[in-house]
Amino acid sequence: MTFRRGNQAPRRKAVIPAAISIEETFVTFGIFVMQLFNGLSLFTILLLMALGLAIVFGLMGVINMAHGEIMAMGAYTTYLTASFIEHHLPGLMGVYLFIAILLAFAVTFAFGYVLERGFIRWFYHRPLDTLLATWGLSLILQQTYRSVFGAQEVSVPLTTWLSGAWEPTETIQLPLNRIFIVALTILVTLGVWYILHKTRWGLRARAVTQNRAMSSAVGIDTNRVDALIFALGSGLAGIAGSVFTMVGSTNPGTGQLYIVDSFIVVVFGGVASLLGTAASSFLIAQMQTALEYLMSGSMAKVAILLLVITVLYFRPNGLFASKVRA
Amino acid sequence: MLKVHNLNVAYGESHVIHDASFLVQPGAAMAIVGRNGMGKSTLLKSLIGMVPARHGSSINLEGRELVGTESHKRVQAGLAFVPQGRLIFPQLTVEENLLTGLETRRYKEIPSFLYEFFPVLKDMRNRKGGNLSGGQQQQLAIARALASKPRLLILDEPTEGIQPSIIKEIARSLNALRAELNIAILVSEQVLSFALEVADRLLVIDRGRIVREADKANLNLDEVRSYLTV
Ligand SMILES: Nc1ncnc2c1ncn2[C@@H]1O[C@H](COP(=O)(O)OP(=O)(O)OP(=O)(O)O)[C@@H](O)[C@H]1O
Ligand SMILES: [Mg+2]
Numbered sequence: 001m002t003f004r005r006g007n008q009a010p011r012r013k014a015v016i017p018a019a020i021s022i023e024e025t026f027v028t029f030g031i032f033v034m035q036l037f038n039g040l041s042l043f044t045i046l047l048l049m050a051l052g053l054a055i056v057f058g059l060m061g062v063i064n065m066a067h068g069e070i071m072a073m074g075a076y077t078t079y080l081t082a083s084f085i086e087h088h089l090p091g092l093m094g095v096y097l098f099i100a101i102l103l104a105f106a107v108t109f110a111f112g113y114v115l116e117r118g119f120i121r122w123f124y125h126r127p128l129d130t131l132l133a134t135w136g137l138s139l140i141l142q143q144t145y146r147s148v149f150g151a152q153e154v155s156v157p158l159t160t161w162l163s164g165a166w167e168p169t170e171t172i173q174l175p176l177n178r179i180f181i182v183a184l185t186i187l188v189t190l191g192v193w194y195i196l197h198k199t200r201w202g203l204r205a206r207a208v209t210q211n212r213a214m215s216s217a218v219g220i221d222t223n224r225v226d227a228l229i230f231a232l233g234s235g236l237a238g239i240a241g242s243v244f245t246m247v248g249s250t251n252p253g254t255g256q257l258y259i260v261d262s263f264i265v266v267v268f269g270g271v272a273s274l275l276g277t278a279a280s281s282f283l284i285a286q287m288q289t290a291l292e293y294l295m296s297g298s299m300a301k302v303a304i305l306l307l308v309i310t311v312l313y314f315r316p317n318g319l320f321a322s323k324v325r326a
Numbered sequence: 327m328l329k330v331h332n333l334n335v336a337y338g339e340s341h342v343i344h345d346a347s348f349l350v351q352p353g354a355a356m357a358i359v360g361r362n363g364m365g366k367s368t369l370l371k372s373l374i375g376m377v378p379a380r381h382g383s384s385i386n387l388e389g390r391e392l393v394g395t396e397s398h399k400r401v402q403a404g405l406a407f408v409p410q411g412r413l414i415f416p417q418l419t420v421e422e423n424l425l426t427g428l429e430t431r432r433y434k435e436i437p438s439f440l441y442e443f444f445p446v447l448k449d450m451r452n453r454k455g456g457n458l459s460g461g462q463q464q465q466l467a468i469a470r471a472l473a474s475k476p477r478l479l480i481l482d483e484p485t486e487g488i489q490p491s492i493i494k495e496i497a498r499s500l501n502a503l504r505a506e507l508n509i510a511i512l513v514s515e516q517v518l519s520f521a522l523e524v525a526d527r528l529l530v531i532d533r534g535r536i537v538r539e540a541d542k543a544n545l546n547l548d549e550v551r552s553y554l555t556v
Contacts, residue, residue: 200425203418203422203425203426204426204429206415206417206418206422207415207418207426210415210416210417210418211413211415213376213397214409214413214415215426216375216376216396216397216398216401217374217375217376217397217398217401217407217409218401218406218407218426218427218429218470218471218474219398219401219402219426219427219429219430219474220398220426220429221398221429222396222398223396
């Protein structure tokens with residue numbers, strides 16, 4: 001993960017002295033809480049990244065290699081919104097992020113819809129072709145970003161009420177922007193759960209996922225469902241991209257950084273399971289932050305990859321494969 | 327109401343249904359009988375659009391040509407399908423399975439008569455479909471099909487793998503539903519007694535060809551049986 005780490009707790013080596021004073025206990029406790037929070041924060045970031053992919057990959061079985069570039073599209077939309085508001089409507093700078101998130105969702109949702117209707121649907125039942133075609137698309141998008149926005153990084157101004165940290169005690173500092181991401185992720189996840197499980201649209205999506213031919217034979221317009229699932233997955237990627245502008249800057253290659261982590265989370269959790277995706281993000285994030293405390297970041301990553309591979313060896317369908325007899 | 331003319335169906339190179347033509351009258355019940363592998367499922371699946379019919383075939387429902395259209399359009403036009411093996415959605419609850427049948431929007435909500443005909447579905451409303459017994463799944467599949475308010479209900483071997491007492495119950499339900507809802511029924515069968523109980527006209531299919539067609543009243547039973555025994 002290559003996010004800006006400026007507003008995280010400085011890393012300390014765990015050297016515990018023989019006699020611990022009360023003051024030191026507080027400090028240790030503070031570090032512990034901040035470690036937990038760092039894990040939680042990474043968890044929500046991973047989850048936000050993986051949600052859109054879990055929907056498209058899990059429900060439709062489409063591996064969209066351009067998913068990361070769609071996140072980048074959300075990030076660039078946020079950048080454009082910020083620049084526009086900064087120059088033309090500076091009074092709105094306090095809430096620009098909310099406008100940007102909505103716009104990023106709208107733009108990527110529409111892009112996903114058109115992409116499915118005009119492109120992806122011609123490659124169904126040909127997984128390898130889908131892989132190649134969407135990989136090609138990701139290159140085209142990267143090149144487009146490069147020509148439009150330039151190769152250098154762009155970043156957005158951090159809203160004033162989101163800079164700084166919440167300090168419940170002297171030794172605990174929780175960055176406000178991270179708290180915001182945690183809250184937003186919870187909201188988005190609940191929203192997705194609600195759509196999938198409590199609306200007629202979600203019911204159609206779940207039926208099509210289980211049996212496409214039979215869904216059509218009970219009267220469900222499966223083409224429309226495909227397009228909407230893909231659009232929703234893209235829209236979620238857009239939200240993720242928009243939110244990430246708060247913790248990292250954006251360049252044409254940003255999407256590539258996101259996609260690998262997202263795939264690890266989705267495959268580890270078991271496709272077609274929202275709970276699995278959440279649990280898997282949680283486990284990976286907590287392990288990564290805990291391990292990073294003890295060893296270097298890249299060693300932590302290797303350890304996690306090894307663990308994921310081991311789990312997938314014994315549970316090829318991921319942690320949360322469902323258990324209903326068919 | 328349903329007019330099938332010169333229907334030909336093939337899986338790649340293997341030609342399975344040859345020049346099938348028949349007519350189902352409004353409100354009538356027709357059974358297609360034949361042994362394993364004679365093409366019953368293929369014929370019925372091509373009617374609902376799960377396998378494509380060959381060029382030159384015609385499937386006409388009340389004046390609308392259905393060949394080449396997608397399944398959901400055919401359901402919208404008035405067909406409903408209960409497949410062999412039932413194919414209910416195993417991960418959806420019983421109630422959700424029934425809701426998927428409402429896509430035609432001819433009923434606003436799950437009609438109460440479905441629960442009256444199949445009370446077991448009401449008791450198991452919140453169970454996952456995949457956890458129902460075979461007989462219960464069959465009732466669910468029929469109820470799901472009826473939720474679209476069809477004009478013609480197509481059933482593929484509804485008795486397969488179901489114990490005799492439930493078979494009788496399903497026959498009774500189908501007869502009562504047909505009378506009450508005024509729908510036509512097209513059912514494929516190997517169990518002749520069930521076919522005779524629900525249908526008033528019989529087709530015999532043999533190696534993909536329709537070889538006999540007769541009303542129940544003037545049926546040569548021995549001849550039909552000879553087609554059903556190996
Ligand atoms: N998907 C398929 N691909 C190729 N051949 C198929 C396919 N499905 C069925 N067949 C062949 O088509 C022929 C007719 O099969 P069909 O399933 O229609 O028979 P059936 O009368 O329904 O049999 P049963 O009573 O066992 O259900 C068989 O020879 C079968 O092997
Ligand atoms: Mg069959």
